[in-house]
Amino acid sequence: MLREIRYRIRALFRRRQLDRDLQDELADHLARRGESGRAPFGNITLVQEQTRDVWTFTLLEDLARDLRHALRTLRNTPAQTAAIVLLLAISIGATSAIFSVVNAALLSELPVADPKGLVVLNRLLGNVRVGAFSTPSARELQRQIASMELAASGVLTNPQLKLSADAGEEIPELQTSLVSGNFFQLLGVQAALGRVFTAEDDRYEDPHAVVVLSHQFWRRYLGADRGVIGRQVYLHNVPFTVVGVMPESFRGMGRDFWVPLNMQPVASGGEDARNNTGRSWLAMIGRLKPGISRDQARSELEIVFNRVTPPPPGQPGWKLSVDPGNRSFVYASLGTQYASPLWILMGAVTMLLLVACANVASILLARAGARQQEVAVRQAIGCGRSRLVRQFLTESSVLAAGGAGLGLLVAAGGSQALVSLAPPGSLDVVYSGLDGTVLWFTFVVSILSALLFGVAPALRASRLTIEPVLKGGSRGNTDTYARLWMNRAFVVTQAALSMILVMGAALFAVSLYQLYHVDPGYSTSRILSVPVNTRNLGYQVETGQYAALAQRVVDRLVQVPGVQFASVSAAGFLSQSGRTTDVFIDSEQGRTRVGDVRVDQSSRSLLETMGIPVLAGRAFQPGDRAGAPPVAIVNEQFVRQHFQGRNPVGSRVWFDNERTPAVEVIGVAGDAKLNDIREQPLAIAYLSIDQFPYRFNFINIRTEDAASAILPFVGQAIREVEPRLRPSRIETLATSLDRILSRDILLARISGLFGAMALLVACFGVYGMISYVVAERTREIGIRLALGAEPWEIRRRMVADALKSVVLGLLIGIIAAVAGEKAIRSLLFGVQGSNPYIYAAVAACLILTSASAAWLPARRAGDIDPAIALRSE
Amino acid sequence: MPKSTDRGSIGKTGDLIPGTLEMLILKAVSRGRSHGYAIAEWIHDVSETLRVEEGALYPALHRLELKGLLDSEWTLSETNRRVKVYRLTASGRKQLTTERAQWDRLSAGVMRILESN
Numbered sequence: 009m010l011r012e013i014r015y016r017i018r019a020l021f022r023r024r025q026l027d028r029d030l031q032d033e034l035a036d037h038l039a040r041r042g043e044s045g046r047a048p049f050g051n052i053t054l055v056q057e058q059t060r061d062v063w064t065f066t067l068l069e070d071l072a073r074d075l076r077h078a079l080r081t082l083r084n085t086p087a088q089t090a091a092i093v094l095l096l097a098i099s100i101g102a103t104s105a106i107f108s109v110v111n112a113a114l115l116s117e118l119p120v121a122d123p124k125g126l127v128v129l130n131r132l133l134g135n136v137r138v139g140a141f142s143t144p145s146a147r148e149l150q151r152q153i154a155s156m157e158l159a160a161s162g163v164l165t166n167p168q169l170k171l172s173a174d175a176g177e178e179i180p181e182l183q184t185s186l187v188s189g190n191f192f193q194l195l196g197v198q199a200a201l202g203r204v205f206t207a208e209d210d211r212y213e214d215p216h217a218v219v220v221l222s223h224q225f226w227r228r229y230l231g232a233d234r235g236v237i238g239r240q241v242y243l244h245n246v247p248f249t250v251v252g253v254m255p256e257s258f259r260g261m262g263r264d265f266w267v268p269l270n271m272q273p274v275a276s277g278g279e280d281a282r283n284n285t286g287r288s289w290l291a292m293i294g295r296l297k298p299g300i301s302r303d304q305a306r307s308e309l310e311i312v313f314n315r316v317t318p319p320p321p322g323q324p325g326w327k328l329s330v331d332p333g334n335r336s337f338v339y340a341s342l343g344t345q346y347a348s349p350l351w352i353l354m355g356a357v358t359m360l361l362l363v364a365c366a367n368v369a370s371i372l373l374a375r376a377g378a379r380q381q382e383v384a385v386r387q388a389i390g391c392g393r394s395r396l397v398r399q400f401l402t403e404s405s406v407l408a409a410g411g412a413g414l415g416l417l418v419a420a421g422g423s424q425a426l427v428s429l430a431p432p433g434s435l436d437v438v439y440s441g442l443d444g445t446v447l448w449f450t451f452v453v454s455i456l457s458a459l460l461f462g463v464a465p466a467l468r469a470s471r472l473t474i475e476p477v478l479k480g481g482s483r484g485n486t487d488t489y490a491r492l493w494m495n496r497a498f499v500v501t502q503a504a505l506s507m508i509l510v511m512g513a514a515l516f517a518v519s520l521y522q523l524y525h526v527d528p529g530y531s532t533s534r535i536l537s538v539p540v541n542t543r544n545l546g547y548q549v550e551t552g553q554y555a556a557l558a559q560r561v562v563d564r565l566v567q568v569p570g571v572q573f574a575s576v577s578a579a580g581f582l583s584q585s586g587r588t589t590d591v592f593i594d595s596e597q598g599r600t601r602v603g604d605v606r607v608d609q610s611s612r613s614l615l616e617t618m619g620i621p622v623l624a625g626r627a628f629q630p631g632d633r634a635g636a637p638p639v640a641i642v643n644e645q646f647v648r649q650h651f652q653g654r655n656p657v658g659s660r661v662w663f664d665n666e667r668t669p670a671v672e673v674i675g676v677a678g679d680a681k682l683n684d685i686r687e688q689p690l691a692i693a694y695l696s697i698d699q700f701p702y703r704f705n706f707i708n709i710r711t712e713d714a715a716s717a718i719l720p721f722v723g724q725a726i727r728e729v730e731p732r733l734r735p736s737r738i739e740t741l742a743t744s745l746d747r748i749l750s751r752d753i754l755l756a757r758i759s760g761l762f763g764a765m766a767l768l769v770a771c772f773g774v775y776g777m778i779s780y781v782v783a784e785r786t787r788e789i790g791i792r793l794a795l796g797a798e799p800w801e802i803r804r805r806m807v808a809d810a811l812k813s814v815v816l817g818l819l820i821g822i823i824a825a826v827a828g829e830k831a832i833r834s835l836l837f838g839v840q841g842s843n844p845y846i847y848a849a850v851a852a853c854l855i856l857t858s859a860s861a862a863w864l865p866a867r868r869a870g871d872i873d874p875a876i877a878l879r880s881e
Numbered sequence: 882m883p884k885s886t887d888r889g890s891i892g893k894t895g896d897l898i899p900g901t902l903e904m905l906i907l908k909a910v911s912r913g914r915s916h917g918y919a920i921a922e923w924i925h926d927v928s929e930t931l932r933v934e935e936g937a938l939y940p941a942l943h944r945l946e947l948k949g950l951l952d953s954e955w956t957l958s959e960t961n962r963r964v965k966v967y968r969l970t971a972s973g974r975k976q977l978t979t980e981r982a983q984w985d986r987l988s989a990g991v992m993r994i995l996e997s998n
Contacts, residue, residue, distance in 0.1 A: 015947055029955075030939075032963040033917065037935065039962060040918040055935045062943040 019063045020072075030059055070395075074402035081403060088375070089407070092368050095769065096411025099357075099364035100454055101418025102762070106357045108423045108446040110350050112259075112439045117334045119257045121196025122295075127156065127302060128333035129292040129309065131326055140288040143272070143281055147212075148316040149292065150188065155305040156294040156330075159191040160269060161261065163289075165432075166736045167275055168541075169265075170242040171229065179229060181432065184243075185262030186269045192220075194295060195261070199252035202237040205268055209251075212282070215270035219248040223256040225264045243267065244277045260438045277541055285317070286587075293333050306330045320590075346434050349755050352832055356512060356762045359505045361457060363766045366505075367773045369461040370498040372404065374780050376469030377491055383469055396470035404462025405455070412454035416442065419450065429754040431747055464494060488784050495777045496813045502770040503817025503854065504824065506763075511825045511850050513763030515836055516756040518846065522838030523749055529680030530581070530618040532741040536709040536722060537580055540733040549701050552634060557730060558697055558704055562611055564729050565709060570718040573617040573710040576697065577610035579682070580706035581618070582744040586682060591693070592662040593650055599666050602650045606682060606692040607663060609702035614694060615641065615677055617710045625657035625675030632674075634698045641675040645689035663693070671695070684748055686837060707735070716740075755835060767854065771861035778810050779865040782872075789869055790877025799870030806869050810862035811855065818851050902933065902941050904984065907969065907977040910951060914966045917942055942967060950976050 019026055034052060082089040117123035129149075130137035141149070146160040167184045170177065189210030198204065199220065209216040219241060221230070230236050240247040248267070269290075273280040281287050296305055306329060314325040376383075383396060420442055427435040468491060547553035558576040565574035579586035588604045608614070612628035615621075622641065632639050640661065647656050660670040679689040697704060707726065711718060719738050726735055746753065782789070789802055829841035839846070909920045920942075921933045945951040950973035958964045969977070 011949055012947055029965065033965045034935070034939065036916065036958065036962050036964050037918045037939075039960075040916075044922075051936075055939055058936055059939040059943050062940050063947055 016063055017068070020068060026063065027060070030056055070398070071402070074399050075406065077399065078403040078406045082406060085375070088371065092371060092407050093410040093414065095364050095368060096408060096454075096457065097414035097418055098765070099361045099415075100408075100411050100450065100457065101415030102422055103357045103361050103453055104415060104419035104442070104446055104450045105422030105426060106350070106353050107449050108419060108442055109426055109435060109439055110354050111445055111449070113350060113435060114335060114347060116445070118195070118260055119197070119255075120261075123334035124332070125295050126195075126333035127294050127296060127305070127330045129158075129294065130329045130331055131313075132329055137329065137331070138288070139291050141290045141292055142285045142288045142317075143269075143290060144283055144285050145313065145317045146188075146290045146292055147282075149309070149312060152312045152316070153294075153305075153308060154297070155300045155308045156296045157190070157194055158292055158294040159188045159194040160290040160292055161185050161187040161191055162269070162291065163262070164275055168244050168277065168734065170245075173240070173242055173245075173247065182265075183263040183432070183437075184275060185266050186272055186275055187262070187266050188269045191266075194293065197254070197258055200255040201234065202250070202252035204252050204254075205266070210268040210270050212270050215268045217243075217246060217248045217271065217274070218251045218268065219243070220252040220254060220266040221250060222254055222262065222264055222266075223258070226253045244274055246274045256440075259440055263437050294330075302330045345751055346430060348831075349751060349835060352512075352755070352835070353758055353762075355831075356509055356759055359509055360762045360766050361453070362460075363502050363505045363509075363769050365457050365461040366498040366501040367769050367776075368407070369464055370495050370773055370776055372400075372461060372465040373468060373491055373495055373498070374776060376400070376465050377488070377780070377784075379469065393470045397466045400466030400469055401458070401462050404458040404466070408454040408458035408462075411457075412450050415454070416447075416450060419446065426754070426758070429750065429757065431750045468494060492781065492784065495780060499770075499773050499777050499810070499813040500817040500820065502766075502773045503814045503858065504821035506766040506770040507818050507821025507850065507854060508825050508828070509759070509766040510763040510854065511821070511847065512832060513756070513759040514846050514850050515832065515839060515841060515843075516752070516759045518839045518843075519836045520749065520752050520756040523685055523752055524745075526681070526685050526838075528582075528685060528741075528745075529678050530620055530741070532582075532745050534711050534713070535581075535618060535741045536707075536711065536719070536738055537583065537741050537744055538707040538709070538722070538726065538735045538738045539580060539583065539705060540707055540726070540735050542703050542705060542733065545730070545732055547703075549703055552698075552701055554703050555634070555698050555701055558611055561707060561726065561729050561733075562613065564725050565707070565722065568718060568721045568725050570712050571709055571722070572712050573613050575611035575614040575617040575708050576704035577608055577614055577706050577708060578697075578702050578704055579606070579608050580744075581680070581682060581708070582684070582741055582748055583706070585705065589664050591650065592666045594660060599662065601666075603691075605646060605650075606690050607695055607700075608692060609695045609697045609700045610704070612696050612698070614708065617708045618680065619710065620680050621678045622675045623678055624655060625673070627675060628694075628696055632696050632699060634701075636699070638669055638671045638699045639674045639696070640671045641677050641694040642673055643677045643689075643692045643694075644679045646691040646693060647676055649691045661693070663695075685745060752835075752837070767857060770854075771857055774810050774814060774858045774861040775864060777813070778806055778862045779868075781809065782806065782865050782869040785869075786872060786877045789872050790874040793872060794874035794878070802872075803863075803866040803870040806866035807859055807862045810866075811859060814855060814858045818854060822847060822851065900980075901984075902937060903945060904977065904980040905931070905933075906938075906941055906945060907950065907973055907980070910967050910969045911974065911977055914968045916964050916966045920967070945973070949973075 034056060038052065118126065120126065128139060129141070130139045131141075132138075141160070143160075146158075150158045150160065162185065164184050164186060165182075166180075167182055169179050169182055169184075171179070187205065189205050189207040192198075192204035193206075200223065202220075204220055205218065209218050221236070226232060226236065236250050236253065239250050241250060242248070248271075254266075267275050270282065272282055281289075294305075296302065309330060310325065310328050313328055317326065319325055386396065387393075423439065423442065427439045430436070542554065542557075545553075545557075547557070561576060562574045565571055586606050586608070588606050590601055591603065591605045592599050593602050611617075612630070612632060615627060623644065625641070628639070628641065642650075642656060642661075647653060650656075651659070655676075656673045657675065659673045661673060662668050662670060677694060680692075681687060682690055682692065709722060723735055723738055726733055792802065793799065825847070826842060833841050905924050906920055909915065909923050912923075915923070917935075917938055921935075921938050925932050942951065946953055946967070950970060952968045952970050952973075953965050954968070956964050956966055
């Protein structure tokens with residue numbers, strides 16, 4: 009059997025030789041027969057054919073012939089073919105691009121041993137899962153939990169890493185993961201070069217200064233040097249020995265390099281957070297011990313965690329959960345918020361692909377109409393229907409293959425673009441480019457779409473009654489009407505899907521607009537926010553060294569031309585940082601704890617810098633210095649929440665605990681968005697860094713006008729005062745806002761792109777349909793015009809004809825959009841997914857554009873010259 | 882396009898039970914290398930009745946070659962024509978033996994039926 013197939017395939021390529029051989033063989037036979045005096049045999053060609061059939065591979069031969077024919081046919085209409093291939097390339101490519109990211113982020117399992125056995129711990133705050141634990145609690149959980157083995161891992165951004173000891177170049181924008189010694193063993197992964205960490209490396213008392221590099225870091229910064237093991241790199245000027253390089257496939261659990269968790273004081277540049285219970289930053293992963301269920305592990309976890317980290321008095325115990333940890337996204341620090349946007353984009357791009365398929369189908373249908381003659385001739389000479397269908401499907405497959413080939417280029421570029429639209433630490437952690445899975449996906453998608461857009465036209469085209477076509481009476485027969493009907497169905501489909509896509513795009517756009525028009529309580533464009541590194545200065549908070557440095561920085565900065573005000577603060581605006589603490593107030597029941605408030609210890613000039621108004625009382629004054637009576641300014645939300653709206657000026661409050669000195673409220677500031685533009689107003693108390701010494705982390709600068717011009721001078725001024733401050737970025741709060749909203753920007757941009765493309769394609773669909781109608785009815789229209797019909801009436805009918813299909817599609821689309829609105833509700837801000845005005849606007853927009861698309865061919869219909877139209881038939 | 886032949890069935894000899902022709906060809910070739918014409922002639926001469934048509938002979942030869950039961954090579958005739966001669970392969974010889982045994986059983990059975998009362 010195998011031998012036969014081999015032989016036949018070989019025969020395919022040696023066709024000519026074999027034919028010649030057969031001819032010779034039969035010629036010899038003929039000659040001998042002649043010599044023996046018998047009559048030459050009848051049909052030598054027939055014998056030849058019958059013999060040849062023994063070794064020809066009919067299926068493959070037919071396929072090859074179909075392919076040649078398909079290519080020839082497609083070459084005859086180069087513009088149309090190019091348009092179809094381009095349309096398919098874009099839509100298949102976009103589908104593959106989104107899929108490649110979805111696959112990397114949400115579908116593929118972590119590249120570790122037995123990923124299904126991994127769990128990840130989360131605290132439940134209401135419905136929200138928070139997967140961050142403080143170092144001490146992580147340590148205690150690791151020690152005390154019996155039902156699972158646990159490892160901890162936390163991300164540090166912008167660590168200072170140099171490849172040489174001297175004042176060499178610091179590699180910018182790095183991300184390191186600090187991991188417990190058992191991290192790699194727990195995952196069950198080995199290094200590609202060298203070794204991974206052991207428990208030895210991560211002793212609390214004597215952690216080793218060792219580092220494991222990611223494959224991409226190794227390739228990018230060390231030139232993939234295989235002799236790298238044993239060399240030193242310098243983390244905050246401390247030499248670390250490279251002990252291992254991870255394999256390229258190890259992605260999703262750390263990006264650039266790994267450091268033992270107990271090296272945290274060095275890795276973060278000085279500050280020892282290993283006993284800091286207030287900073288939750290570690291992800292906890294685990295493997296259940298044999299025979300233990302997730303639920304059993306959860307109950308043990310809750311008991312232990314509540315013992316290790318008692319909840320605030322009067323509050324119920326912490327709720328925790330043990331969740332499956334087999335996908336990498338749960339570990340990417342920003343990853344989880346991209347999960348649903350990615351699914352939504354996947355849905356959107358699928359719809360876009362369907363729009364494209366419907367469009368290509370209608371083009372092919374029209375083409376089939378134009379090829380009736382060819383089909384009829386082939387049928388007349390005995391070509392079977394299945395053979396014809398196969399021919400048409402071959403053409404579709406060629407188109408799809410071309411589309412998929414080009415589409416891979418689109419996918420490669422598109423997926424990179426998508427990843428770069430998302431902020432560092434989200435998609436870039438998991439995405440590694442197009443892989444085998446994506447190639448398969450593209451292949452399958454192209455076949456499916458070839459079937460989708462190819463089958464209907466193929467079936468339609470091959471089902472045709474021969475005689476009328478051959479006689480030339482192709483106009484107005486049943487085939488034409490069936491084809492028109494099908495074409496309508498395609499237009500309805502395109503209109504419905506476009507409606508959904510444009511609707512989604514509009515909602516995301518409105519949502520983004522709303523987000524940008526939230527009043528944050530300060531001007532974002534004129535304020536520079538500069539995160540600085542003050543941990544490794546070796547200062548003591550209590551001695552006021554930070555306050556003194558702050559004063560020097562502020563004094564220097566206000567001398568920079570263009571700078572109006574400058575201030576330092578512990579927390580940055582729109583930077584998702586900040587400290588909350590207990591606050592106590594005197595009431596009828598005595599001094600009581602009223603809840604958590606945010607406190608911001610900052611320069612006295614902070615409110616001026618930010619432009620946050622003081623609505624009652626007074627602002628900080630130079631007199632509010634160390635040693636003077638402690639004062640605080642609270643915001644409106646604080647007043648609403650803790651003073652029930654009474655004027656708080658002159659009241660006393662206590663922070664942290666009731667034994668601290670009383671603080672007098674001297675003023676009320678306007679509300680301002682602190683972490684995120686979406687947040688509900690938070691109660692905040694502003695304190696002066698002079699009276700409440702604290703390590704500052706941000707420098708805030710208000711500029712006179714456009715901030716960008718003075719950026720370099722600001723950096724220079726800060727370095728002049730203290731070079732070790734190392735501002736990691738200097739940007740306006742407008743830029744910070746862009747970063748916070750990057751998910752919304754990404755959704756709005758990509759869904760907008762898809763919506764616009766769907767709309768464009770649908771317009772071509774309408775245009776094509778009406779062009780076809782006009783072409784098919786030329787004679788009828790000619791007669792009508794000859795009988796005195798008004799051209800505008802003909803045109804109006806044509807446009808109305810198009811709109812009938814479009815409106816039907818829109819109605820279907822609206823119903824689907826209303827039903828599916830839930831899927832995107834949680835991603836919208838300040839706009840209802842069911843907002844009728846937006847529906848109306850989108851529908852109007854679609855009707856208008858499709859009416860104009862229909863108008864072009866409709867105008868031609870009115871211009872038909874009856875004399876010519878009638879003569880041509 | 883209709884199927885141009887009915888590949889697989891032995892063909893046009895009509896007189897022959899399907900499969901028999903291939904056995905006869907194997908038998909003919911088992912006597913030594915020979916070309917298509919010689920095979921047909923030999924079958925005709927020995928049987929005195931069976932005439933193998935070209936339209937059945939050549940497809941059968943090529944099919945046997947495809948199955949690896951025959952081998953072929955090209956020689957030159959006295960008049961310098963290219964001649965394709967066939968030779969039995971080892972598996973062809975085995976096949977002939979099997980078919981021969983089957984044929985014996987079949988014809989014996991048929992004879993017994995025909996000669997019964």
